[in-house]
Amino acid sequence: xxxxxxxxxxxxxxxxxxxxxxxxxxxxxxxxxxxxxxxxxxxxxxxxxxxxxxxxxxxxxxxxxxxxxxxxxxxxxxxxxxxxxxxxxxxxxxxxxxxxxxxxxxxxxxxxxxxxxxxxxxxxxxxxxxxxxxxxxxxxxxxxxxxxxxxxxxxxxxxxxxxxxxxxxxxxxxxxxxxxxxxxxxxxxxxxxxxxxxxxxxxxxxxxxxxxxxxxxxxxxxxxxxxxxxxxxxxxxxxxxxxxxxxxxxxxxxxxxxxxxxxxxxxxxxxxxxxxxxxxxxxxxxxxxxxxxxxxxxxxxxxxxxxxxxxxxxxxxxxxxxxxxxxxxxxxxxx
Amino acid sequence: xxxxxxxxxxxxxxxxxxxxxxxxxxxxxxxxxxxxxxxxxxxxxxxxxxxxxxxxxxxxxxxxxxxxxxxxxxxxxxxxxxxxxxxxxxxxxxxxxxxxxxxxxxxxxxxxxxxxxxxxxxxxxxxxxxxxxxxxxxxxxxxxxxxxxxxxxxxxxxxxxxxxxxxxxxxxxxxxxxxxxxxxxxxxxxxxxxxxxxxxxxxxxxxxxxxxxxxxxxxxxxxxxxxxxxxxxxxxxxxxxxxxxxxxxxxxxxxxxxxxxxxxxxxxxxxxxxxxxxxxxxxxxxxxxxxxxxxxxxxxxxxxxxxxxxxxxxxxxxxxxxxxxxxxxxxxxxx
Numbered sequence: 001x002x003x004x005x006x007x008x009x010x011x012x013x014x015x016x017x018x019x020x021x022x023x024x025x026x027x028x029x030x031x032x033x034x035x036x037x038x039x040x041x042x043x044x045x046x047x048x049x050x051x052x053x054x055x056x057x058x059x060x061x062x063x064x065x066x067x068x069x070x071x072x073x074x075x076x077x078x079x080x081x082x083x084x085x086x087x088x089x090x091x092x093x094x095x096x097x098x099x100x101x102x103x104x105x106x107x108x109x110x111x112x113x114x115x116x117x118x119x120x121x122x123x124x125x126x127x128x129x130x131x132x133x134x135x136x137x138x139x140x141x142x143x144x145x146x147x148x149x150x151x152x153x154x155x156x157x158x159x160x161x162x163x164x165x166x167x168x169x170x171x172x173x174x175x176x177x178x179x180x181x182x183x184x185x186x187x188x189x190x191x192x193x194x195x196x197x198x199x200x201x202x203x204x205x206x207x208x209x210x211x212x213x214x215x216x217x218x219x220x221x222x223x224x225x226x227x228x229x230x231x232x233x234x235x236x237x238x239x240x241x242x243x244x245x246x247x248x249x250x251x252x253x254x255x256x257x258x259x260x261x262x263x264x265x266x267x268x269x270x271x272x273x274x275x276x277x278x279x280x281x282x283x284x285x286x287x288x289x290x291x292x293x294x295x296x297x298x299x300x301x302x303x304x305x306x307x308x309x310x311x312x313x314x315x316x317x318x319x320x321x322x323x324x325x326x327x328x329x330x331x332x333x334x335x
Numbered sequence: 336x337x338x339x340x341x342x343x344x345x346x347x348x349x350x351x352x353x354x355x356x357x358x359x360x361x362x363x364x365x366x367x368x369x370x371x372x373x374x375x376x377x378x379x380x381x382x383x384x385x386x387x388x389x390x391x392x393x394x395x396x397x398x399x400x401x402x403x404x405x406x407x408x409x410x411x412x413x414x415x416x417x418x419x420x421x422x423x424x425x426x427x428x429x430x431x432x433x434x435x436x437x438x439x440x441x442x443x444x445x446x447x448x449x450x451x452x453x454x455x456x457x458x459x460x461x462x463x464x465x466x467x468x469x470x471x472x473x474x475x476x477x478x479x480x481x482x483x484x485x486x487x488x489x490x491x492x493x494x495x496x497x498x499x500x501x502x503x504x505x506x507x508x509x510x511x512x513x514x515x516x517x518x519x520x521x522x523x524x525x526x527x528x529x530x531x532x533x534x535x536x537x538x539x540x541x542x543x544x545x546x547x548x549x550x551x552x553x554x555x556x557x558x559x560x561x562x563x564x565x566x567x568x569x570x571x572x573x574x575x576x577x578x579x580x581x582x583x584x585x586x587x588x589x590x591x592x593x594x595x596x597x598x599x600x601x602x603x604x605x606x607x608x609x610x611x612x613x614x615x616x617x618x619x620x621x622x623x624x625x626x627x628x629x630x631x632x633x634x635x636x637x638x639x640x641x642x643x644x645x646x647x648x649x650x651x652x653x654x655x656x657x658x659x660x661x662x663x664x665x666x667x668x669x670x
Contacts, residue, residue, distance in 0.1 A: 052595070058599045059599055218594055221593070221594045221595060225593075225594060238594075240594040240597045240598050241598065242598060243594050243595040243598060246595055252591050252592070252595075253588060253589065253591060254588070254589030254590040254591050254592065254593035255589040255593060256587050256588060256589050257587070257589065258556070258560075258589035258590060258593055258604075259553055259556045259560060259573075259575040259578050259604065259606060260387075260556065260578040260581055260587075261606075262575045262604060262605070262606030263575050263576065263577060263578065263606035263607070263608070264393045264394055264606070265606065266605075266606050266607055266608055266611060267605070267606050268603065268604070268605040268606075269593075269594065269597060269603070269604045269605070270597070270601075270602070270603040270604070270605075271594060271596075271597030271598035271599070271600065271601050271602050271603075272598070272601055273598070273601055276570075276601060
């Protein structure tokens with residue numbers, strides 16, 4: 001415990017993110033102040049939004065060159081100068097890409113003792129709640145409706161499609177590459193999955209969504225959003241969850257037909273952030289736990305060992321190499 | 336009554352609409368069949384959407400070259416072969432740009448005997464209901480919120496802003512030209528009006544909407560929508576009513592930042608058509624009548640005499656020359 005390994009954003013990327021934008025650094029062990037706890041990081045979440053944070057302020061402050069890269073992680077309290085937190089407690093928060101962080105107790109959330117701990121970053125974490133609230137509380141889905149999900153093999157998409165199936169929808173995914181698409185159908189039970197790299201989207205949407213699209217859960221923006229808008233039914237809903245196609249040097253142009261198509265088809269597009277639904281998280285946790293326990297949800301996790309692999313992990317995630325929830329194991333589970 | 340004057344769409348416009356795209360024709364008087372009524376047109380509504388209809392199917396069939404130009408009008412039954420309709424009855428429907436139409440009774444709506452009849456096309460007609468439902472039932476507006484309205488001097492915009500004031504909002508319009516903007520403030524009581532032809536939108540929005548924009552009522556799409564999205568507050572709502580900037584040969588590109596801005600700011604954009612709210616029209620009619628009667632709504636109408644002036648009227652409307660609800664007087668009020 002002589003030092004604290006950290007990964008720094010060395011330079012703000014202007015195009016595609018590369019390993020050279022990061023730098024590994026050894027810093028002194030942080031010392032908790034009054035009201036703070038020293039937390040050892042166990043599992044670090046990796047999310048497409050991490051890339052968006054580098055571009056400027058979003059729903060949180062920007063990551064600036066020289067900063068320890070921001071990241072949400074689960075950790076164990078090893079020292080506490082805050083009432084209500086004791087060594088051994090499991091917490092979640094913005095620990096960043098580092099082994100240890102000293103943070104105010106008020107910015108740390110208490111974790112449940114649910115095991116495996118990885119579930120607390122996947123099906124019971126932000127990914128699961130994002131899928132749940134976005135599909136059920138933002139878009140809404142009825143039995144028999146057609147649900148289209150982009151980034152279908154990703155942390156959120158894998159869950160959105162499965163929740164759609166649980167609710168009786170016809171579920172079509174969009175993912176990159178024939179193997180990933182086959183896996184989405186065979187392992188996750190989607191009705192179909194369109195390979196946006198190999199298929200013409202409009203024709204494929206016509207084939208796999210013969211009754212049109214009622215709900216589009218958008219993780220990508222860009223050309224997939226564009227094609228989806230043309231395929232939407234009257235009174236269709238678009239849950240805008242993310243825009244991964246635009247985070248990593250992609251084009252920023254908006255979809256043709258906004259707002260004209262929205263008017264003609266009476267489409268509702270709505271952006272959301274999972275934190276806005278905190279008052280309904282108990283319901284999400286209850287349902288997601290039950291579905292995971294009875295096997296109606298297949299929980300897919302993609303855990304990479306070692307903090308030093310975090311840059312490579314995020315770059316790969318932005319290129320779509322992950323299946324399910326990607327996270328970095330920074331240290332061992334507490335005993 | 337020897338013949339029926341009609342205006343035909345001669346050619347589908349590819350850029351700006353011009354008078355040469357139309358042709359005046361004298362056709363034989365139509366003869367009502369079983370279940371039909373012969374209707375004499377009195378007042379013909381002119382709407383930006385008329386131009387969109389020429390481009391292809393929207394929420395209704397396209398107008399095709401050779402067709403009598405489509406249009407919604409108020410008229411008087413002069414002959415009836417339909418039960419429930421008698422000569423002298425006032426009706427509304429898709430009479431088209433012509434003096435007489437023979438139509439099925441089921442596509443004709445009965446009018447009230449409210450006078451002046453012009454109100455039935457303005458504050459109590461589609462314009463009024465569009466403003467009412469779009470602001471109150473699609474976007475929603477709370478006292479103290481900031482409401483931005485484009486095409487603020489138009490048929491819908493004049494009413495949206497005034498309803499916003501009635502509900503206690505800070506109301507900022509966008510219109511073309513300093514005279515029109517001054518009129519919007521002085522006559523209609525908006526708090527401010529931005530001249531999009533003469534002012535830089537982002538700076539003007541910053542000046543006149545110091546607390547950001549909570550609701551944007553979008554009649555235009557295009558650059559005004561773009562600027563509005565950047566000025567929106569968290570959880571802002573955009574009621575997508577029309578896209579007049581795009582109907583008449585304008586650019587079709589969508590706004591930069593869709594969907595990214597929608598996610599970051601949790602913005603809801605929703606397209607609507609007034610017909611979707613028919614089940615709540617009674618409430619709209621009650622409130623709009625009361626507000627017009629007690630003077631809290633200034634009803635602005637722009638009535639042009641003579642069917643032959645309909646092409647010029649629509650062209651002028653698309654160029655923004657009207658103030659308030661433009662309509663064509665095709666014939667005298669029934670006695």
